[in-house]
Amino acid sequence: MKKRVVVIGGGSGGMMVANRLARQLGDKVRNGEVEITLISNTEKHIYQPGYMFIAFNEKAPEHFIRKQETLAHRTVQVVYDEVTKIDPEKQKVVSAKYQYLYDYLVIATGSHPDLDSVQGLREGSQNFYTLDGAIKLRDTLAQMEEGKILITVDVPHKCPAAPLEMALMLDDYFRKRGNRDKIEIKYTYPIGRIHSLQPVADWACPTFEKRNILSETFFNLEEVDPKRKVAITMDGTEHSYDLLLSIPAHTGAKVILDSKLGDESGFIPTDRYTLKMIGSDNIYVIGDATNLPISKAGSTAHYQSEVMVTNIANRINGLPETARYNGKVACFLENSLEDASMITFDYQNPPSPAATSDLLHWFKSVYNELYWLNARGIL
Numbered sequence: 197m198k199k200r201v202v203v204i205g206g207g208s209g210g211m212m213v214a215n216r217l218a219r220q221l222g223d224k225v226r227n228g229e230v231e232i233t234l235i236s237n238t239e240k241h242i243y244q245p246g247y248m249f250i251a252f253n254e255k256a257p258e259h260f261i262r263k264q265e266t267l268a269h270r271t272v273q274v275v276y277d278e279v280t281k282i283d284p285e286k287q288k289v290v291s292a293k294y295q296y297l298y299d300y301l302v303i304a305t306g307s308h309p310d311l312d313s314v315q316g317l318r319e320g321s322q323n324f325y326t327l328d329g330a331i332k333l334r335d336t337l338a339q340m341e342e343g344k345i346l347i348t349v350d351v352p353h354k355c356p357a358a359p360l361e362m363a364l365m366l367d368d369y370f371r372k373r374g375n376r377d378k379i380e381i382k383y384t385y386p387i388g389r390i391h392s393l394q395p396v397a398d399w400a401c402p403t404f405e406k407r408n409i410l411s412e413t414f415f416n417l418e419e420v421d422p423k424r425k426v427a428i429t430m431d432g433t434e435h436s437y438d439l440l441l442s443i444p445a446h447t448g449a450k451v452i453l454d455s456k457l458g459d460e461s462g463f464i465p466t467d468r469y470t471l472k473m474i475g476s477d478n479i480y481v482i483g484d485a486t487n488l489p490i491s492k493a494g495s496t497a498h499y500q501s502e503v504m505v506t507n508i509a510n511r512i513n514g515l516p517e518t519a520r521y522n523g524k525v526a527c528f529l530e531n532s533l534e535d536a537s538m539i540t541f542d543y544q545n546p547p548s549p550a551a552t553s554d555l556l557h558w559f560k561s562v563y564n565e566l567y568w569l570n571a572r573g574i575l
C-alpha cells in the first residue's frame with residue numbers, strides 16, 4: 197500500500213526533510229509507492245538569517261527569497277494551504293478546503309515573535325525578526341544620525357545569538373558611517389549574563405566593553421510607552437530610547453495551539469533523540485516547533501533533518517529506526533560587518549567560540565549563498 201508522508205511547513209526544516217526524503221526514497225517516490233506532500237501557507241521561502249544583512253543594506257530583500265516550488269524536488273507535491281487542525285487519532289491534517297491523510301507526519305511549523313507579548317511593543321518597537329521589520333529597520337538606520345538604541349530580548353526566541361550579533365554589527369555600521377560617537381548602543385538581556393550560553397557571554401563581554409556597547413542584565417521588559425519613547429522594566433524602572441530594537445518572546449504556530457498539541461506557548465513536547473512527538477510513533481517534529489531546550493536555529497533543523505529522514509526512510513524500507521539526534525547546532529557569531537567567530541555544540545559538549553577572523557565572516561557569506569542547495573536537500 198502507498199505510504200503517505202505529509203510535511204506541514206515549507207520553511208528550512210520542512211523543505212529539507214521533504215527534499216532529502218524524496219532523494220533518499222527516489223525509486224519508491226517515482227513509482228508511486230511513496231507520496232510526499234509539503235503543505236505551506238506561503239508561496240515564499242525566506243532565508244531568515246538574511247534579515248540582518250537586509251537591515252544593514254548589504255543585500256536587497258529579494259536576494260533571500262525563493263518561490264517554494266523552485267526549491268522543492270520535482271517528486272514532492274507542494275500544496276499552498278493553511279493547516280488549521282492536526283488530528284493524530286484519525287491520522288489526518290485539516291484545512292478550510294481539504295483534509296490530508298498521512299502515515300507519517302512531519303510538523304515543521306516554526307516559531308514567530310509575538311509582538312503583542314508586551315503592552316506597547318507592537319507600536320513602540322522595531323525588529324529584524326520579520327521581513328517587513330528588517331526593511332523598515334534598514335530605512336531607519338540609514339537616516340539615523342544620533343540617538344539611543346535600546347535592544348531588548350525576551351525568551352524563547354530563534355537564533356539566540358542574533359541580538360548580540362546585532363549590537364556588534366550596529367557598532368561597526370555606525371563607525372563606518374562616522375557617527376558612532378553620537379549613537380548610544382545599549383544591549384539588555386533577561387538573565388544574569390549577556391547570553392544564555394556562558395561561553396558566548398564570555399566571548400562577547402570584553403568586546404562590548406572595548407567598543408563601548410553598554411549592557412544591562414536582568415532586564416525584563418514589562419511595558420513600552422511609544423508616546424514618551426520609554427521602555428519600562430518589571431522593577432518599574434523607565435529606560436528612554438530613540439530606537440527600541442526588540443526581540444519579543446516567540447510562540448509556536450497557531451495550528452499547534454488550536455490542535456492542543458503543544459505547551460502554553462505552542463511548542464510541541466518532543467523526544468530529544470528520536471524527534472517524535474511525545475506519545476506518538478508516527479508524528480515527527482523538527483526545528484523551531486519542538487520544545488527542546490536547544491537553539492531554535494536553521495542549523496538545528498538541518499542536523500535534525502538528517503536523522504529524521506534516515507529513520508522515516510528506514511521504516512518505509514522495513515528497516516529498524518536507529519538514528520538519534522545528538523543535539524548538534526552550529527552557529528556563526530558575527531563580530532562586525534567584516535569578521536566573525538563560530539560555535540558548534542551538542543547535548544554533551546558546550547560551545548567554545550573560535551578565534552574571530554575575516555575568514556569566518558567570509559564562510560558565513562558563502563553559506564548565505566549555499567543555503568539554497570541545503571534547502572534542496574543537496575548539501
Ligand SMILES: Cc1cc2nc3c(=O)[nH]c(=O)nc-3n(C[C@H](O)[C@H](O)[C@H](O)COP(=O)(O)OP(=O)(O)OC[C@H]3O[C@@H](n4cnc5c(N)ncnc54)[C@H](O)[C@@H]3O)c2cc1C
Nearest residue numbers: 205207208209237244245279306355483484492493494495
Ligand atoms: C534574524 C534571524 C537570524 C537568524 N540567523 C540564523 C543563523 O545565523 N543560523 C541559523 O542556523 N539560524 C538562524 N536563524 C533561525 C532560523 O531561520 C530558524 O531557526 C529556522 O528557519 C527554523 O526552521 P523551521 O523550519 O523550524 O521554521 P521556519 O523556517 O520558520 O518555517 C516554518 C514554516 O511553517 C509555515 N507554517 C506555519 N504554520 C503553518 C500552517 N498552519 N500551515 C502551513 N504552513 C504553516 C510558516 O509559514 C513557515 O513557512 C535566524 C532567524 C532570524 C529571524
